[in-house]
Amino acid sequence: MSAIVAGAASALEKESSNFSGAAAAQTKRGFDFLDLKAQFAAIREEVMQAISGVMESQLFILGKEVRAFEEETAALLGAKHAIACASGSDALMLALMALGIGPGDEVITAPFTFVATGGAIARVGATPVFVDIDPVTFNIDPAKAAEALTSRTRAIMPVHLFGLSADLEPLVKVAKERNVAIIEDAAQAIGARHHGKAVGTIGEFGCFSFFPSKNLGGAGDGGLVTTEDAALAERLQLLRVHGSRKKYHHEILGVNSRLDALQAAILRVKLRHLEAWSQGRQSRAARYGEIFAQANLLQHVTLPQAPEDYYHVYNQYTIRCGRRDELRQHLQQRAIPTEIYYPVSLHLQPAFSYLNYREGQLPVSEAASREVLSLPVFPELSDAQQDSVVAAIADFYLPRS
Numbered sequence: 168m169s170a171i172v173a174g175a176a177s178a179l180e181k182e183s184s185n186f187s188g189a190a191a192a193q194t195k196r197g198f199d200f201l202d203l204k205a206q207f208a209a210i211r212e213e214v215m216q217a218i219s220g221v222m223e224s225q226l227f228i229l230g231k232e233v234r235a236f237e238e239e240t241a242a243l244l245g246a247k248h249a250i251a252c253a254s255g256s257d258a259l260m261l262a263l264m265a266l267g268i269g270p271g272d273e274v275i276t277a278p279f280t281f282v283a284t285g286g287a288i289a290r291v292g293a294t295p296v297f298v299d300i301d302p303v304t305f306n307i308d309p310a311k312a313a314e315a316l317t318s319r320t321r322a323i324m325p326v327h328l329f330g331l332s333a334d335l336e337p338l339v340k341v342a343k344e345r346n347v348a349i350i351e352d353a354a355q356a357i358g359a360r361h362h363g364k365a366v367g368t369i370g371e372f373g374c375f376s377f378f379p380s381k382n383l384g385g386a387g388d389g390g391l392v393t394t395e396d397a398a399l400a401e402r403l404q405l406l407r408v409h410g411s412r413k414k415y416h417h418e419i420l421g422v423n424s425r426l427d428a429l430q431a432a433i434l435r436v437k438l439r440h441l442e443a444w445s446q447g448r449q450s451r452a453a454r455y456g457e458i459f460a461q462a463n464l465l466q467h468v469t470l471p472q473a474p475e476d477y478y479h480v481y482n483q484y485t486i487r488c489g490r491r492d493e494l495r496q497h498l499q500q501r502a503i504p505t506e507i508y509y510p511v512s513l514h515l516q517p518a519f520s521y522l523n524y525r526e527g528q529l530p531v532s533e534a535a536s537r538e539v540l541s542l543p544v545f546p547e548l549s550d551a552q553q554d555s556v557v558a559a560i561a562d563f564y565l566p567r568s
Contacts, residue, residue: 197502198543198552201380205547206444210436217432227428229408236431237391239438244357244365246373246393248400251426252407255354255376258390259287259324261424262350262372265402268293268321275315276324276352277307278513279532284326284352285513293321295522297514299529303472305329305485305539308531309337316341322348325370327356329508329541330382330448330482331473332366339369350374354390357383358445360478367393377434382448382482383441385430447546448481451553455484455542458557467564483508484544491538494563501559506541 207214221232233251241249252258268274270292276284278297285295298311307325323342325333335349342349349370353359357375359366367373377389394400402419405412410421456470469487473479485508488494495505512532514524526533542556 197504200504200506200543201545202547203379203384206545209547210440213436214433217436218429221428221432224428229425230428232428232431232435233426236426236435236438239435240391241393243438243441244368244373244393246365246368247395248393248397250392250394250400250403250407251431252390252392252403253424253426254388255374255378255381255390256283256287257407257422257424258354258374258376258392259283259350259352260290261403261406261422262374262392263287263291263293263322264406264421265399266322266348266350266371271319272321273317273319274322274324274350275307275312275320277326277328277532278515278529279305279509279535280326280328280352280513281354281509282513282516282518283354284324285519288324289519294319295513295519296320297512297519297522297524297529297532299531300535301334302531302535304331304334304474305535306331306333307338309334309341312338313341316345316347320345320347322350322371324350324352326352326354327359327366329471329485330356330359330480331471332356332359332361332477334474335361335369342370348372354378355381355482356480357381358441358478359480362476368395371396371399377430380482382444382480383434383437385434385437387427387430389426389430389434390424391426444546445480448544449479451544451546451548452479452481452484454550454553455544455557458553459560462557462561462565464557464561464564468560481544483541485539485541487535487538488540489538491540494560495540497563498556498559501555501562503556503559504543507539508541509539510536512536 237249237251272293273296274288274293275296277300279300288295296315298315299308301308305328312323327333351367351370351373353367353373354376356366373393375391377385392403406421407424410417410419471485498505514529
C-alpha cells in the first residue's frame with residue numbers, strides 16, 4: 168500500500184473508531200441529516216482496497232475502472248450503454264449537446280427541482296419552458312407538459328424527484344407523437360423503477376449524479392448518461408473528451424467531462440450495495456408512515472406517496488406541512504436536522520428572470536416551495552432517531568397541556 172493510501176487509511180480508521188464513541192453524545196447534540204460516516208464504516212476495507220488499486224496503477228483518467236463501472240451500471244439498470252462524466256449537471260448538458268439542442272430550441276421541464284435541470288438547458292443556449300407539477304408526487308404534470316409543446320420544442324426533461332419516477336407513460340406517448348426526445352433527469356433516483364423498468368432507460372437519455380448525498384454517492388462529483396442508441400452513445404463519448412477520438416484530433420466541439428478512475432473505483436464498491444441501501448431507505452420510510460399515524464399527525468402533515476407499481480428509493484423523505492418555517496425552527500431548537508428542497512421554484516429564481524415568469528403563474532410548484540420539509544432518511548437511521556423526529560413534530564402540532 169502506498170504511503171498516501173496508508174496515511175489516508177490511518178486517518179479514516181481513527182475517524183471510524185471515534186464514530187461509536189460519539190454516538191452517546193449525539194443524543195444530546197442531535198444527529199446528522201445524512202450520516203455518510205456510518206455508511207463508510209460498513210464498507211471501509213472494500214473502499215480502501217479499491218482506492219489503493221488505483222493509486223498503485225497511477226492511472227487516473229478514464230481507463231479500465233471507468234469502463235468497468237459503466238458496464239456494471241448499465242447491467243444493473245438494464246441499459247445498453249452507459250457513459251460516465253464529471254457530474255450530474257454535465258450529464259444533462261451532454262445529453263442536450265448530443266441531440267444538437269441549442270439556440271432557438273425549447274426544452275420543457277419542471278421548476279420544482281435543483282437549478283442544474285434548468286441550468287443545463289440554458290447552458291446550451293436553449294430556452295427552458297417550465298410547467299407545473301403534480302401536487303402529490305412533486306414531479307412534472309404530463310398534461311401541463313403536453314399543453315406547452317410548440318414547434319420549437321426539442322425535448323421534455325422530466326425529473327424523478329426525491330427518488331420517485333415521474334409519470335412517464337403519457338410523456339413518452341406525446342413525445343413520440345410530436346417527435347421530441349425524453350431526457351430523464353434521474354440524478355436523485357438511481358435504482359428507482361417505473362412499472363418494473365429502471366428510470367433512465369425509458370427515454371432517449373437517462374442522466375445520473377453521484378454527488379456524495381445521492382443514494383449512490385462518490386467521494387466528490389460524478390455523473391453518468393444512459394442511452395439505448397449506439398450512435399448517441401458514441402457521440403456522448405466524443406463530447407466528454409473535447410470531441411476527440413484520436414489524440415489532438417477533434418471531430419466535433421466537446422467539453423472536458425470525464426469521471427476520474429478514483430471515483431469510478433469507489434462507486435464500483437458502492438454499486439454492489441445499492442439495492443440493499445434502497446431497501447433500507449424504503450424500510451425507514453415505511454416506519455415513518457407507521458409512527459406518524461400512531462402519533463395522530465396525519466391531519467397535520469402529508470407524507471410522501473408512491474403510485475402503484477412505482478419503486479421509490481427515497482433519496483429524500485419529504486413531507487408537506489402547515490407553518491413549515493415555524494416547524495423547522497422548532498425542530499432546530501431540538502437538534503432535529505431538516506432540509507428544504509426547494510425554497511424557491513426555478514421560474515422565480517433571479518438566474519431565470521430573463522424568461523419573464525411571474526409569481527402565481529405556476530401555483531402548485533410555488534405552494535410546494537412554501538410547504539415541503541425533508542426529514543432524515545438513510546439506511547443507518549435508527550428507530551430512536553426516527554422516534555425523536557416524530558416526537559418533536561408531535562410536540563409542535565399537538566403540544567401537551
